[in-house]
Amino acid sequence: MFALLITAYIGYHFLIYPFLISPLRHVPRAHWSVPVPYVGSCWILYQRYQSRNNAVTHEAHLKHGPIVRLGDNEISVNCYEGGIKSIYAGGWLKHEWYPRQFANFGVMNMFSTVGHNPHAQKKRIMANIYSKSFLQSSPQVQANSQRLLKDRFLPLIEALANSGEEADIHEINNAFTMDFMTAYQFGISQSTNFTQNAEVRKKYLHLYHSRRDWQFISSEIPPFFRKMLQRLGVSLYPAFIHKANEWLEDWSKSMCDAADQYLRSLEGSSTNAGDEPLVFKQFKTGLLSLRQKDPTAGLEVHPHLDEGMNFTRGLTSSNKIIPDEHTTLLEVYSDMVDQLAAGHETSGLALTYLYYELAKHPEIQDRLHAGLTSLSPQITWPPSDASASLNLPSTKSIDSLPYLHATIMETLRLHAPIPGMQPRITPSTPGGVSLGPPGTKHHYTGLPANIRVSAMAYTLHKIPEVFPDPESFNPDRWLNSSEEHLTEMNRHFWAFGSGGRMCIGRHLAMQEIKLIVAAVFTNYRVEIAEGGDVGIEEVDAYTTRPRSGKLVVRMMRR
Protein backbone atom coordinates (compact mmCIF):
# COMPACT_ATOMS: atom_id res chain seq x y z
CA MET A 1 0.00 0.00 0.00
CA PHE A 2 2.80 2.38 0.99
CA ALA A 3 4.70 1.56 -2.20
CA LEU A 4 1.54 2.23 -4.21
CA LEU A 5 1.08 5.63 -2.57
CA ILE A 6 4.69 6.56 -3.24
CA THR A 7 4.39 5.45 -6.87
CA ALA A 8 1.15 7.42 -7.27
CA TYR A 9 2.75 10.51 -5.72
CA ILE A 10 5.83 10.26 -7.94
CA GLY A 11 3.70 9.61 -11.02
CA TYR A 12 1.49 12.60 -10.31
CA HIS A 13 4.28 14.96 -9.26
CA PHE A 14 6.81 14.10 -11.93
CA LEU A 15 4.62 13.14 -14.90
CA ILE A 16 0.88 13.85 -14.67
CA TYR A 17 1.05 17.35 -13.21
CA PRO A 18 3.97 18.72 -15.24
CA PHE A 19 2.98 17.14 -18.56
CA LEU A 20 -0.85 17.23 -18.36
CA ILE A 21 -2.02 19.83 -15.81
CA SER A 22 0.59 22.56 -15.21
CA PRO A 23 -0.25 25.91 -16.85
CA LEU A 24 3.26 25.78 -18.33
CA ARG A 25 2.55 22.55 -20.22
CA HIS A 26 1.62 24.30 -23.47
CA VAL A 27 4.80 26.35 -23.67
CA PRO A 28 7.13 24.75 -26.25
CA ARG A 29 10.12 23.00 -24.70
CA ALA A 30 13.72 23.61 -25.66
CA HIS A 31 14.40 20.04 -24.48
CA TRP A 32 12.00 17.16 -23.74
CA SER A 33 13.05 16.98 -20.08
CA VAL A 34 12.30 20.56 -19.08
CA PRO A 35 8.87 20.06 -17.45
CA VAL A 36 10.18 17.49 -14.95
CA PRO A 37 10.49 19.10 -11.51
CA TYR A 38 14.04 19.58 -10.18
CA VAL A 39 15.77 17.76 -13.05
CA GLY A 40 14.07 19.89 -15.72
CA SER A 41 16.68 22.63 -15.32
CA CYS A 42 19.67 20.34 -15.68
CA TRP A 43 19.68 20.61 -19.45
CA ILE A 44 19.96 24.43 -19.55
CA LEU A 45 22.35 24.47 -16.59
CA TYR A 46 24.61 22.10 -18.49
CA GLN A 47 24.42 24.34 -21.57
CA ARG A 48 25.35 27.33 -19.41
CA TYR A 49 28.21 25.43 -17.84
CA GLN A 50 29.43 24.69 -21.39
CA SER A 51 29.00 28.40 -22.34
CA ARG A 52 26.26 27.67 -24.86
CA ASN A 53 23.30 29.46 -23.29
CA ASN A 54 22.86 32.13 -25.97
CA ALA A 55 23.33 29.76 -28.91
CA VAL A 56 20.94 27.03 -27.71
CA THR A 57 18.30 29.54 -26.64
CA HIS A 58 18.52 31.20 -30.03
CA GLU A 59 18.16 27.85 -31.78
CA ALA A 60 15.15 27.01 -29.60
CA HIS A 61 13.46 30.28 -30.60
CA LEU A 62 14.15 29.65 -34.28
CA LYS A 63 12.55 26.24 -33.93
CA HIS A 64 9.64 26.93 -31.56
CA GLY A 65 8.81 30.63 -31.87
CA PRO A 66 8.98 33.58 -29.49
CA ILE A 67 8.18 31.80 -26.21
CA VAL A 68 10.25 28.81 -25.16
CA ARG A 69 10.54 26.90 -21.91
CA LEU A 70 14.17 26.39 -20.89
CA GLY A 71 13.71 24.66 -17.55
CA ASP A 72 11.02 23.47 -15.15
CA ASN A 73 10.78 27.02 -13.85
CA GLU A 74 12.23 29.09 -16.66
CA ILE A 75 11.00 30.70 -19.89
CA SER A 76 12.79 32.67 -22.59
CA VAL A 77 10.94 35.30 -24.64
CA ASN A 78 11.87 36.75 -28.01
CA CYS A 79 9.21 39.28 -28.99
CA TYR A 80 8.12 42.82 -28.21
CA GLU A 81 4.34 42.53 -27.64
CA GLY A 82 3.74 40.03 -24.85
CA GLY A 83 7.51 39.87 -24.40
CA ILE A 84 9.96 42.63 -23.54
CA LYS A 85 7.15 45.20 -23.39
CA SER A 86 5.27 43.24 -20.70
CA ILE A 87 8.30 42.13 -18.72
CA TYR A 88 10.74 45.02 -18.75
CA ALA A 89 8.48 48.02 -19.35
CA GLY A 90 6.07 46.26 -16.96
CA GLY A 91 8.72 46.40 -14.22
CA TRP A 92 8.85 42.70 -13.34
CA LEU A 93 11.41 42.21 -10.57
CA LYS A 94 14.98 41.16 -11.23
CA HIS A 95 15.79 37.54 -10.46
CA GLU A 96 18.19 36.84 -7.58
CA TRP A 97 20.73 35.99 -10.28
CA TYR A 98 21.80 39.67 -10.02
CA PRO A 99 22.62 39.96 -6.31
CA ARG A 100 24.31 36.56 -6.47
CA GLN A 101 27.10 38.03 -8.57
CA PHE A 102 26.94 41.80 -8.88
CA ALA A 103 27.05 43.16 -5.34
CA ASN A 104 30.36 44.73 -4.27
CA PHE A 105 31.88 45.49 -0.88
CA GLY A 106 29.30 43.17 0.67
CA VAL A 107 26.46 45.55 -0.11
CA MET A 108 24.03 45.97 -2.98
CA ASN A 109 24.28 48.59 -5.68
CA MET A 110 21.74 49.97 -8.11
CA PHE A 111 22.43 47.24 -10.68
CA SER A 112 22.11 44.30 -8.28
CA THR A 113 19.19 45.69 -6.26
CA VAL A 114 15.97 43.76 -6.79
CA GLY A 115 13.24 45.83 -5.08
CA HIS A 116 11.48 48.66 -6.89
CA ASN A 117 11.76 51.24 -4.13
CA PRO A 118 15.40 50.90 -3.11
CA HIS A 119 16.37 50.78 -6.78
CA ALA A 120 14.31 53.84 -7.74
CA GLN A 121 15.61 55.83 -4.76
CA LYS A 122 19.20 55.25 -5.86
CA LYS A 123 18.54 55.72 -9.57
CA ARG A 124 16.86 59.06 -8.95
CA ILE A 125 20.03 60.39 -7.34
CA MET A 126 22.04 59.72 -10.49
CA ALA A 127 19.49 60.05 -13.29
CA ASN A 128 20.24 63.71 -13.95
CA ILE A 129 24.02 63.40 -14.32
CA TYR A 130 23.61 60.56 -16.81
CA SER A 131 20.99 62.35 -18.92
CA LYS A 132 21.90 63.23 -22.49
CA SER A 133 21.39 66.97 -22.04
CA PHE A 134 23.57 67.07 -18.91
CA LEU A 135 26.37 65.09 -20.54
CA GLN A 136 26.31 67.12 -23.72
CA SER A 137 26.69 70.39 -21.88
CA SER A 138 28.90 69.27 -18.98
CA PRO A 139 32.10 71.37 -18.66
CA GLN A 140 33.66 68.40 -16.83
CA VAL A 141 33.07 66.01 -19.75
CA GLN A 142 34.16 68.63 -22.25
CA ALA A 143 37.43 69.31 -20.41
CA ASN A 144 38.18 65.62 -19.97
CA SER A 145 37.27 64.66 -23.55
CA GLN A 146 39.84 67.21 -24.73
CA ARG A 147 42.55 66.07 -22.34
CA LEU A 148 42.02 62.36 -22.90
CA LEU A 149 42.10 62.70 -26.67
CA LYS A 150 44.92 65.22 -26.90
CA ASP A 151 47.29 64.03 -24.17
CA ARG A 152 46.73 60.30 -24.22
CA PHE A 153 44.73 58.65 -26.93
CA LEU A 154 45.50 60.37 -30.22
CA PRO A 155 49.28 60.48 -29.58
CA LEU A 156 49.13 56.72 -29.01
CA ILE A 157 47.28 56.08 -32.29
CA GLU A 158 49.62 58.48 -34.13
CA ALA A 159 52.66 56.61 -32.78
CA LEU A 160 51.16 53.31 -33.96
CA ALA A 161 50.43 54.75 -37.40
CA ASN A 162 53.95 56.20 -37.71
CA SER A 163 55.73 53.04 -36.63
CA GLY A 164 53.47 50.66 -38.57
CA GLU A 165 53.48 48.54 -35.41
CA GLU A 166 50.68 46.04 -34.88
CA ALA A 167 48.64 46.55 -31.72
CA ASP A 168 45.88 44.90 -29.74
CA ILE A 169 43.19 47.52 -30.21
CA HIS A 170 40.86 45.73 -27.78
CA GLU A 171 43.24 46.45 -24.91
CA ILE A 172 43.62 50.05 -26.06
CA ASN A 173 39.85 50.47 -26.30
CA ASN A 174 39.42 49.16 -22.78
CA ALA A 175 42.08 51.60 -21.62
CA PHE A 176 40.36 54.58 -23.20
CA THR A 177 36.88 53.66 -21.97
CA MET A 178 38.20 53.06 -18.45
CA ASP A 179 39.95 56.44 -18.44
CA PHE A 180 36.84 58.17 -19.81
CA MET A 181 34.53 56.45 -17.32
CA THR A 182 36.63 56.96 -14.20
CA ALA A 183 37.40 60.57 -15.17
CA TYR A 184 33.65 61.21 -15.16
CA GLN A 185 33.16 59.38 -11.87
CA PHE A 186 36.14 60.63 -9.86
CA GLY A 187 37.61 63.60 -11.75
CA ILE A 188 40.60 63.23 -14.06
CA SER A 189 43.29 63.71 -11.39
CA GLN A 190 41.76 60.97 -9.23
CA SER A 191 41.07 58.55 -12.09
CA THR A 192 42.95 55.88 -14.05
CA ASN A 193 45.52 56.44 -16.74
CA PHE A 194 45.27 53.07 -18.42
CA THR A 195 46.03 54.53 -21.83
CA GLN A 196 49.57 55.42 -20.78
CA ASN A 197 50.16 53.01 -17.92
CA ALA A 198 50.27 49.61 -19.58
CA GLU A 199 51.44 47.80 -16.46
CA VAL A 200 48.44 48.65 -14.26
CA ARG A 201 46.09 48.27 -17.21
CA LYS A 202 47.33 44.74 -17.93
CA LYS A 203 47.16 43.79 -14.27
CA TYR A 204 43.60 45.08 -13.91
CA LEU A 205 42.37 43.42 -17.11
CA HIS A 206 44.04 40.14 -16.21
CA LEU A 207 42.57 40.01 -12.69
CA TYR A 208 39.17 41.25 -13.80
CA HIS A 209 38.82 38.59 -16.49
CA SER A 210 40.55 35.78 -14.60
CA ARG A 211 37.39 35.33 -12.52
CA ARG A 212 35.14 34.81 -15.50
CA ASP A 213 35.29 31.01 -15.65
CA TRP A 214 33.84 30.84 -12.14
CA GLN A 215 30.92 33.13 -12.84
CA PHE A 216 28.70 30.14 -13.58
CA ILE A 217 29.01 29.02 -9.96
CA SER A 218 27.95 32.28 -8.37
CA SER A 219 25.20 32.96 -10.90
CA GLU A 220 23.61 29.55 -11.38
CA ILE A 221 24.38 27.22 -8.49
CA PRO A 222 21.54 27.61 -5.94
CA PRO A 223 22.77 29.41 -2.80
CA PHE A 224 21.61 26.65 -0.42
CA PHE A 225 23.79 24.14 -2.29
CA ARG A 226 26.80 26.44 -2.22
CA LYS A 227 26.29 27.12 1.49
CA MET A 228 25.97 23.40 2.19
CA LEU A 229 29.28 22.70 0.47
CA GLN A 230 30.91 25.60 2.28
CA ARG A 231 29.79 24.16 5.61
CA LEU A 232 31.44 20.91 4.62
CA GLY A 233 34.62 22.87 4.02
CA VAL A 234 34.44 22.61 0.22
CA SER A 235 35.38 25.89 -1.43
CA LEU A 236 33.91 26.30 -4.88
CA TYR A 237 36.35 29.01 -5.83
CA PRO A 238 40.12 28.76 -6.16
CA ALA A 239 42.17 30.95 -3.82
CA PHE A 240 43.26 33.28 -6.60
CA ILE A 241 39.66 34.51 -7.01
CA HIS A 242 39.72 35.90 -3.47
CA LYS A 243 43.10 37.49 -4.11
CA ALA A 244 41.87 39.01 -7.38
CA ASN A 245 38.76 40.35 -5.66
CA GLU A 246 40.82 41.89 -2.88
CA TRP A 247 43.17 43.63 -5.30
CA LEU A 248 40.27 44.93 -7.43
CA GLU A 249 38.44 46.07 -4.33
CA ASP A 250 41.43 47.97 -2.91
CA TRP A 251 42.27 49.43 -6.28
CA SER A 252 38.77 50.81 -6.89
CA LYS A 253 38.41 51.99 -3.30
CA SER A 254 41.60 54.02 -3.67
CA MET A 255 39.92 56.10 -6.39
CA CYS A 256 36.87 56.67 -4.18
CA ASP A 257 39.17 57.74 -1.32
CA ALA A 258 41.09 60.10 -3.61
CA ALA A 259 37.83 61.65 -4.79
CA ASP A 260 36.68 62.04 -1.19
CA GLN A 261 39.99 63.61 -0.25
CA TYR A 262 39.75 66.02 -3.18
CA LEU A 263 36.26 67.11 -2.17
CA ARG A 264 37.31 67.64 1.43
CA SER A 265 40.39 69.63 0.49
CA LEU A 266 38.33 72.02 -1.62
CA GLU A 267 35.30 71.92 0.63
CA GLY A 268 33.18 71.31 -2.40
CA SER A 269 34.32 74.10 -4.73
CA SER A 270 36.23 72.82 -7.73
CA THR A 271 38.89 74.91 -9.45
CA ASN A 272 39.45 72.76 -12.51
CA ALA A 273 36.30 71.49 -14.26
CA GLY A 274 37.95 68.21 -15.24
CA ASP A 275 38.94 67.39 -11.67
CA GLU A 276 35.44 67.44 -10.27
CA PRO A 277 34.50 63.93 -9.03
CA LEU A 278 31.07 64.33 -10.54
CA VAL A 279 29.42 60.96 -10.08
CA PHE A 280 31.07 60.18 -6.76
CA LYS A 281 30.06 63.54 -5.32
CA GLN A 282 26.50 63.39 -6.60
CA PHE A 283 25.90 59.87 -5.36
CA LYS A 284 27.58 60.26 -1.98
CA THR A 285 25.91 63.53 -1.05
CA GLY A 286 22.57 62.36 -2.48
CA LEU A 287 22.59 59.09 -0.57
CA LEU A 288 23.72 60.67 2.71
CA SER A 289 21.01 63.31 2.54
CA LEU A 290 18.39 60.67 1.67
CA ARG A 291 19.49 58.63 4.67
CA GLN A 292 19.16 61.63 6.98
CA LYS A 293 15.44 61.67 6.24
CA ASP A 294 15.01 57.90 6.16
CA PRO A 295 17.90 55.72 7.43
CA THR A 296 16.85 52.73 5.31
CA ALA A 297 16.00 54.56 2.06
CA GLY A 298 17.55 52.82 -0.93
CA LEU A 299 18.86 50.02 1.28
CA GLU A 300 18.37 46.39 0.32
CA VAL A 301 19.87 43.52 2.27
CA HIS A 302 20.20 40.27 0.40
CA PRO A 303 20.60 36.89 2.05
CA HIS A 304 22.56 35.24 -0.76
CA LEU A 305 25.69 37.31 -1.17
CA ASP A 306 28.67 34.99 -1.20
CA GLU A 307 32.36 35.25 -1.77
CA GLY A 308 32.36 34.38 -5.47
CA MET A 309 32.23 37.23 -7.94
CA ASN A 310 31.10 39.72 -5.29
CA PHE A 311 33.68 41.74 -3.42
CA THR A 312 32.75 40.87 0.12
CA ARG A 313 35.06 42.82 2.40
CA GLY A 314 32.11 44.58 4.01
CA LEU A 315 30.05 41.43 4.46
CA THR A 316 29.38 40.50 8.07
CA SER A 317 29.06 36.85 9.06
CA SER A 318 25.31 37.24 9.56
CA ASN A 319 24.82 39.28 6.38
CA LYS A 320 23.07 41.86 8.58
CA ILE A 321 23.80 45.27 7.21
CA ILE A 322 23.38 48.07 9.71
CA PRO A 323 22.06 51.24 8.09
CA ASP A 324 24.76 53.63 9.28
CA GLU A 325 27.23 56.01 7.62
CA HIS A 326 29.74 53.18 7.11
CA THR A 327 27.17 51.15 5.14
CA THR A 328 26.25 54.20 3.10
CA LEU A 329 29.90 54.68 2.18
CA LEU A 330 30.23 51.01 1.22
CA GLU A 331 27.16 51.39 -0.99
CA VAL A 332 28.74 54.38 -2.69
CA TYR A 333 31.88 52.28 -3.33
CA SER A 334 29.71 49.40 -4.54
CA ASP A 335 27.99 51.57 -7.13
CA MET A 336 31.23 53.21 -8.21
CA VAL A 337 32.86 49.81 -8.85
CA ASP A 338 29.81 48.60 -10.69
CA GLN A 339 29.75 51.64 -12.92
CA LEU A 340 33.42 51.59 -13.78
CA ALA A 341 33.18 47.89 -14.64
CA ALA A 342 29.88 48.19 -16.55
CA GLY A 343 31.08 51.37 -18.19
CA HIS A 344 34.50 50.43 -19.52
CA GLU A 345 33.95 46.82 -20.55
CA THR A 346 30.80 47.28 -22.62
CA SER A 347 31.94 50.40 -24.41
CA GLY A 348 35.37 48.89 -25.01
CA LEU A 349 33.74 45.85 -26.61
CA ALA A 350 31.53 47.99 -28.80
CA LEU A 351 34.59 49.87 -30.05
CA THR A 352 36.52 46.68 -30.73
CA TYR A 353 33.77 45.18 -32.86
CA LEU A 354 33.30 48.51 -34.61
CA TYR A 355 36.99 48.53 -35.59
CA TYR A 356 36.61 44.93 -36.69
CA GLU A 357 33.62 45.61 -38.94
CA LEU A 358 35.21 48.75 -40.36
CA ALA A 359 38.41 46.87 -41.14
CA LYS A 360 36.36 44.19 -42.92
CA HIS A 361 34.36 46.82 -44.84
CA PRO A 362 36.75 49.52 -46.16
CA GLU A 363 33.86 51.06 -48.14
CA ILE A 364 31.96 51.67 -44.88
CA GLN A 365 35.12 53.13 -43.38
CA ASP A 366 35.41 55.56 -46.31
CA ARG A 367 31.77 56.58 -46.06
CA LEU A 368 32.12 57.15 -42.34
CA HIS A 369 35.23 59.27 -42.96
CA ALA A 370 33.39 61.35 -45.56
CA GLY A 371 30.61 62.09 -43.04
CA LEU A 372 33.15 63.04 -40.37
CA THR A 373 34.80 65.61 -42.61
CA SER A 374 31.54 67.61 -42.49
CA LEU A 375 32.13 68.35 -38.79
CA SER A 376 33.07 71.89 -37.98
CA PRO A 377 35.79 72.13 -36.85
CA GLN A 378 37.16 68.82 -38.04
CA ILE A 379 39.06 66.80 -35.45
CA THR A 380 42.42 67.12 -37.20
CA TRP A 381 45.39 65.30 -35.71
CA PRO A 382 48.24 65.96 -35.17
CA PRO A 383 47.51 69.68 -34.78
CA SER A 384 49.71 72.23 -36.54
CA ASP A 385 50.35 73.90 -33.17
CA ALA A 386 51.10 71.15 -30.64
CA SER A 387 50.72 73.49 -27.67
CA ALA A 388 47.23 74.66 -28.67
CA SER A 389 44.24 72.95 -27.10
CA LEU A 390 42.34 70.50 -29.27
CA ASN A 391 39.42 72.27 -30.82
CA LEU A 392 36.55 69.80 -30.76
CA PRO A 393 33.25 70.18 -32.61
CA SER A 394 30.19 70.36 -30.37
CA THR A 395 29.01 67.09 -28.86
CA LYS A 396 25.61 67.71 -30.42
CA SER A 397 27.05 68.00 -33.91
CA ILE A 398 28.95 64.71 -33.50
CA ASP A 399 25.82 63.10 -32.11
CA SER A 400 23.70 64.09 -35.06
CA LEU A 401 25.91 62.64 -37.80
CA PRO A 402 23.54 60.07 -39.38
CA TYR A 403 26.07 57.60 -40.77
CA LEU A 404 28.16 57.60 -37.58
CA HIS A 405 25.01 56.89 -35.59
CA ALA A 406 23.88 54.15 -37.98
CA THR A 407 27.30 52.46 -37.89
CA ILE A 408 27.33 52.38 -34.10
CA MET A 409 23.73 51.14 -33.88
CA GLU A 410 24.55 48.35 -36.31
CA THR A 411 27.63 47.39 -34.28
CA LEU A 412 25.58 47.28 -31.08
CA ARG A 413 22.94 45.22 -32.86
CA LEU A 414 25.23 42.60 -34.39
CA HIS A 415 27.74 42.59 -31.52
CA ALA A 416 25.73 43.53 -28.44
CA PRO A 417 28.25 43.77 -25.57
CA ILE A 418 25.60 42.29 -23.26
CA PRO A 419 24.00 39.66 -25.50
CA GLY A 420 22.95 37.36 -22.65
CA MET A 421 19.74 36.91 -20.75
CA GLN A 422 18.42 39.51 -18.34
CA PRO A 423 16.38 37.38 -15.93
CA ARG A 424 13.26 38.66 -14.19
CA ILE A 425 10.49 36.83 -12.32
CA THR A 426 6.80 36.62 -13.18
CA PRO A 427 4.67 38.64 -10.75
CA SER A 428 1.75 37.29 -8.77
CA THR A 429 -1.38 38.36 -10.65
CA PRO A 430 -4.95 37.05 -10.25
CA GLY A 431 -5.46 34.57 -13.09
CA GLY A 432 -1.72 34.43 -13.81
CA VAL A 433 0.36 36.35 -16.32
CA SER A 434 0.36 36.08 -20.12
CA LEU A 435 3.33 35.87 -22.44
CA GLY A 436 3.62 35.87 -26.22
CA PRO A 437 2.11 38.10 -28.91
CA PRO A 438 -1.66 38.43 -28.22
CA GLY A 439 -3.92 36.96 -30.91
CA THR A 440 -1.30 34.45 -32.08
CA LYS A 441 -0.79 30.76 -31.33
CA HIS A 442 2.23 31.79 -29.28
CA HIS A 443 0.14 33.56 -26.61
CA TYR A 444 0.19 31.66 -23.29
CA THR A 445 -2.03 32.64 -20.37
CA GLY A 446 -2.42 31.79 -16.70
CA LEU A 447 1.29 31.46 -16.03
CA PRO A 448 2.16 31.31 -12.32
CA ALA A 449 4.26 33.70 -10.25
CA ASN A 450 8.01 33.28 -9.62
CA ILE A 451 8.92 31.82 -12.99
CA ARG A 452 12.34 32.95 -14.16
CA VAL A 453 11.77 34.73 -17.47
CA SER A 454 14.36 36.40 -19.70
CA ALA A 455 14.96 38.02 -23.05
CA MET A 456 18.32 38.42 -24.78
CA ALA A 457 19.70 40.98 -27.22
CA TYR A 458 21.40 38.02 -28.91
CA THR A 459 18.11 36.60 -30.16
CA LEU A 460 16.06 39.80 -30.42
CA HIS A 461 18.69 41.32 -32.71
CA LYS A 462 18.52 38.36 -35.06
CA ILE A 463 14.77 38.22 -35.74
CA PRO A 464 14.77 38.15 -39.58
CA GLU A 465 11.35 39.87 -39.92
CA VAL A 466 12.72 42.84 -37.98
CA PHE A 467 16.35 42.75 -39.10
CA PRO A 468 16.42 41.14 -42.57
CA ASP A 469 19.63 39.21 -43.29
CA PRO A 470 20.44 39.55 -39.58
CA GLU A 471 24.02 38.25 -39.75
CA SER A 472 25.18 40.91 -42.20
CA PHE A 473 26.68 44.20 -41.02
CA ASN A 474 24.56 46.81 -42.73
CA PRO A 475 24.45 50.34 -41.23
CA ASP A 476 22.11 51.37 -44.05
CA ARG A 477 19.27 49.43 -42.45
CA TRP A 478 19.13 52.27 -39.88
CA LEU A 479 18.98 54.91 -42.63
CA ASN A 480 16.90 53.46 -45.45
CA SER A 481 14.05 51.67 -43.66
CA SER A 482 10.49 52.96 -43.71
CA GLU A 483 9.32 54.85 -40.64
CA GLU A 484 7.16 51.92 -39.62
CA HIS A 485 10.00 49.44 -39.97
CA LEU A 486 12.39 51.73 -38.09
CA THR A 487 9.93 51.82 -35.19
CA GLU A 488 9.96 48.02 -35.15
CA MET A 489 13.76 47.95 -35.24
CA ASN A 490 14.02 50.45 -32.39
CA ARG A 491 11.54 48.44 -30.31
CA HIS A 492 13.64 45.32 -30.75
CA PHE A 493 17.01 47.08 -30.37
CA TRP A 494 18.01 45.89 -26.94
CA ALA A 495 21.72 46.60 -26.51
CA PHE A 496 20.88 48.75 -23.47
CA GLY A 497 17.83 46.77 -22.29
CA SER A 498 14.54 48.59 -21.74
CA GLY A 499 12.14 49.77 -19.03
CA GLY A 500 12.97 51.01 -15.55
CA ARG A 501 16.17 48.92 -15.37
CA MET A 502 17.49 50.11 -18.71
CA CYS A 503 21.17 51.10 -18.81
CA ILE A 504 21.74 54.38 -16.97
CA GLY A 505 25.05 54.90 -18.80
CA ARG A 506 23.75 54.62 -22.36
CA HIS A 507 24.10 58.32 -23.20
CA LEU A 508 27.60 58.44 -21.74
CA ALA A 509 28.52 55.33 -23.72
CA MET A 510 27.14 56.69 -26.99
CA GLN A 511 28.83 60.04 -26.44
CA GLU A 512 32.28 58.56 -25.74
CA ILE A 513 32.03 55.99 -28.55
CA LYS A 514 31.00 58.65 -31.05
CA LEU A 515 33.76 60.97 -29.90
CA ILE A 516 36.51 58.40 -30.18
CA VAL A 517 35.29 57.05 -33.51
CA ALA A 518 35.03 60.58 -34.89
CA ALA A 519 38.56 61.43 -33.70
CA VAL A 520 40.15 58.23 -35.02
CA PHE A 521 38.39 57.77 -38.33
CA THR A 522 38.74 61.39 -39.40
CA ASN A 523 42.49 60.83 -39.38
CA TYR A 524 43.23 57.13 -39.66
CA ARG A 525 42.28 53.87 -41.32
CA VAL A 526 42.23 50.52 -39.62
CA GLU A 527 43.33 47.21 -41.09
CA ILE A 528 43.39 43.79 -39.45
CA ALA A 529 46.95 42.48 -39.00
CA GLU A 530 47.78 39.08 -40.47
CA GLY A 531 45.87 36.60 -38.27
CA GLY A 532 44.88 39.48 -35.98
CA ASP A 533 41.24 38.46 -35.90
CA VAL A 534 41.77 34.80 -35.06
CA GLY A 535 39.48 34.22 -32.07
CA ILE A 536 37.43 37.37 -32.62
CA GLU A 537 34.19 35.37 -32.38
CA GLU A 538 32.21 36.28 -29.29
CA VAL A 539 32.20 34.18 -26.15
CA ASP A 540 28.71 32.92 -25.29
CA ALA A 541 28.08 34.78 -22.04
CA TYR A 542 26.04 37.51 -20.36
CA THR A 543 28.73 40.09 -21.15
CA THR A 544 30.69 38.86 -24.11
CA ARG A 545 34.30 39.31 -25.27
CA PRO A 546 36.41 38.02 -28.16
CA ARG A 547 37.34 34.38 -27.54
CA SER A 548 41.01 35.31 -28.01
CA GLY A 549 40.61 38.39 -25.80
CA LYS A 550 42.13 40.58 -28.50
CA LEU A 551 41.95 42.14 -31.95
CA VAL A 552 45.31 42.91 -33.53
CA VAL A 553 45.26 45.74 -36.07
CA ARG A 554 47.45 48.21 -37.91
CA MET A 555 46.50 51.88 -37.89
CA MET A 556 47.35 53.98 -40.96
CA ARG A 557 47.24 57.70 -41.65
CA ARG A 558 44.65 58.87 -44.15
Ligand code: HEM
Ligand atom coordinates in the same frame (compact mmCIF):
# COMPACT_ATOMS: atom_id res chain seq x y z
C1 HEM B 1 27.96 50.26 -24.97
C2 HEM B 1 27.94 50.39 -23.67
C3 HEM B 1 26.92 49.78 -22.74
C4 HEM B 1 26.06 48.74 -22.96
C5 HEM B 1 25.90 47.92 -24.22
C6 HEM B 1 25.29 48.56 -21.74
C7 HEM B 1 24.28 47.63 -21.57
C8 HEM B 1 23.47 47.56 -20.46
C9 HEM B 1 22.35 46.66 -20.34
C10 HEM B 1 21.89 45.66 -21.40
C11 HEM B 1 21.80 46.85 -19.12
C12 HEM B 1 20.62 46.09 -18.53
C13 HEM B 1 21.19 44.85 -17.87
C14 HEM B 1 20.22 43.93 -17.19
O1 HEM B 1 19.14 44.35 -16.76
O2 HEM B 1 20.60 42.75 -17.07
C15 HEM B 1 22.58 47.86 -18.45
C16 HEM B 1 22.33 48.34 -17.19
C17 HEM B 1 23.17 49.20 -16.54
N1 HEM B 1 24.28 49.83 -17.06
FE1 HEM B 1 24.94 49.72 -18.95
N2 HEM B 1 25.73 49.47 -20.81
C18 HEM B 1 26.71 50.23 -21.39
C19 HEM B 1 27.40 51.26 -20.79
C20 HEM B 1 27.25 51.63 -19.48
C21 HEM B 1 27.98 52.71 -18.87
C22 HEM B 1 28.97 53.65 -19.54
C23 HEM B 1 27.60 52.71 -17.56
C24 HEM B 1 28.10 53.69 -16.54
C25 HEM B 1 27.34 54.28 -15.67
C26 HEM B 1 26.61 51.67 -17.36
C27 HEM B 1 25.97 51.37 -16.18
C28 HEM B 1 24.86 50.57 -16.07
C29 HEM B 1 24.09 50.43 -14.85
C30 HEM B 1 24.39 51.07 -13.51
C31 HEM B 1 23.02 49.58 -15.15
C32 HEM B 1 21.90 49.14 -14.21
C33 HEM B 1 20.72 50.10 -14.36
C34 HEM B 1 19.58 49.77 -13.43
O3 HEM B 1 19.55 48.70 -12.82
O4 HEM B 1 18.70 50.62 -13.34
N3 HEM B 1 26.44 51.04 -18.56
N4 HEM B 1 23.59 48.28 -19.30
